[in-house]
Amino acid sequence: MNNPLTDLLQAAFAARQPLIERLHAEDTNAYRLFNGSTEGHPGLTIDRYGDLLLTQTFHAPIDAHDRADIENFYAAALPGLVAIYNDRSRANSRIVNPLPADILAEAQKPREFHELGIRYLVQGRHAGQDPWLFLDMRAGRRRILQEAAGKSVLNLFAYTCGVGIAAAKVGATHVVNLDFAETNLKVGKDNGRLNDLPIRMRFVQSDAFAAMRQLAGIGQPTMVRGKKMPAFPKLEKHSFDLVFLDPPRYAKSAFGVVDIVNDYPALMKLALLCTNEGGTLVCCNNAAQISREVWADQLERCAKKAGRTIRAMEWIAPEGDFPSHDGQPPLKIALLRV
Ligand SMILES: C[S@@+](CC[C@H](N)C(=O)[O-])C[C@H]1O[C@@H](n2cnc3c(N)ncnc32)[C@H](O)[C@@H]1O
Structure with a gap:
């Protein structure tokens, strides 16, 4: 049985299908998959930047169960993405959650993605807080x-x-x-x-x-x-x-x-x-x-x-x-x- 978070992710993903198709046709592989403030879970955002799946929380951290639901959902919907979670719910929006060494190495790897035919770099983790493209x-x-x-x-x-x-x-x-x-x-x-x-x-x-x-x-x-x-x-x-x-x-x-x-x-x-x-x-x-x-x-x-x-x-x-x-x-x- 699906839990409510998975239902929200599913609804957001279904609503985006026509947009995602258009974006792919325009050589864009970076987009917001879930915009919590307007899609049922304020403080949670999930973005795709090429092969990076970036989950961020701004109000309260999510637990391991919700993280597993998010990762499982997108592993089926958009296979092959590397999932990174950044909890920014504490002061100054700083990323506070530690990552296991192997995941951290993946997060710190520069990756390329494209938008409207232009190539950009992104890292799941770097010295700053915000992803490198808004x-x-x-x-x-x-x-x-x-x-x-x-x-x-x-x-x-x-x-x-x-x-x-x-x-x-x-x-x-x-x-x-x-x-x-x-x-x-x-x-x-x-x-x-x-x-x-x-x-x-x-x-x-x-x-x-x-x-x-x-x-x-x-x-x-x-x-x-x-x-x-x-x-x-x-x-x-x-x-x-x-x-x-x-x-x-x-x-x-x-x-x-x-x-x-x-x-x-x-x-x-x-x-x-x-x-x-x-x-x-x-x-x-x-x-x-x-x-x-x-x-x-x-x-x-x-x-x-x-x-x-x-x-x-x-x-x-x-x-x-x-x-x-x-x-x-x-x-x-x-x-x-x-
Ligand atoms: C919201 S971001 C701008 C986003 C950017 N326009 C884009 O399209 O991605 C804010 C930027 O302003 C810079 N910044 C903040 N205060 C500044 C100041 N007084 N003078 C110059 N840059 C500043 C920060 O270093 C940061 O890169």
Whole structure:
């Protein structure tokens, strides 16, 4: 007899069959198989990245019985995947559960998977917490593939550079990936090398505020309120045809506070100043507590204050492996013609 968890996995898998077929036909073998928050088990996610089956828990760990059910279900449904479990239900979303030595070795092995014909690396375990590609952003990367040919692109908070690689792949003239974490950019460089990119992308390791102020031509002072700022790379004033702004929820540095719930405009204003007149700014916000409507209003007001007109706004929704019952997916992506 099936237990309730297996029933939920089965329902989610059945609901995804048409999507999975389409994704496979598009040379994509990475997708969310089970999105617990909307499919009956909040805090549990199960993703496929090529031959890796990654189970993560965010609220409470699952027991050995549930793990066996998950592994058995997918061993039958999608044979041949290596199953790794990461419990992130404790403070700061840190992975805390130990793995047996042989499984840990498998988890730490770099593996390749593909999305929309682009190759990426993933590891079940690495020095950070998040997998190396956020799957709900596939919709954003898909749009970049349609938008970026012939354009100069600034990828802010680039992480492992998925957006920049998608842009370069379809013929962007110039791509700058910007992130303050060297380890993330290193994965981005490795990802870039896996693909036959027609241009050499640029990687800038910098705080985003310091970089955007310089690119926008405002400049980043080296002393602020009598205090010497940490060193930062010097950049010339430069604006881009397409700017992708996908900040984390909260991050504080000497240069500013990233707070997408309480102060999105602080980021958007600078990003707008880095976007050419007549260009495109893609803004992202993954804070579930901010509704589309409230956020859209903030974007409108911020543009007005900055003296820029939003000529058109379009929502890009996550794809069907991130189902939402209320039309309010946590990840909101707004494409703005500015
Ligand atoms: C949510 S991830 C971005 C995801 C990415 N846009 C993608 O498509 O995969 C957040 C990234 O922001 C970077 N980050 C956080 N605060 C930063 C700051 N002040 N300046 C530059 N990068 C920052 C982190 O290192 C991390 O790589």
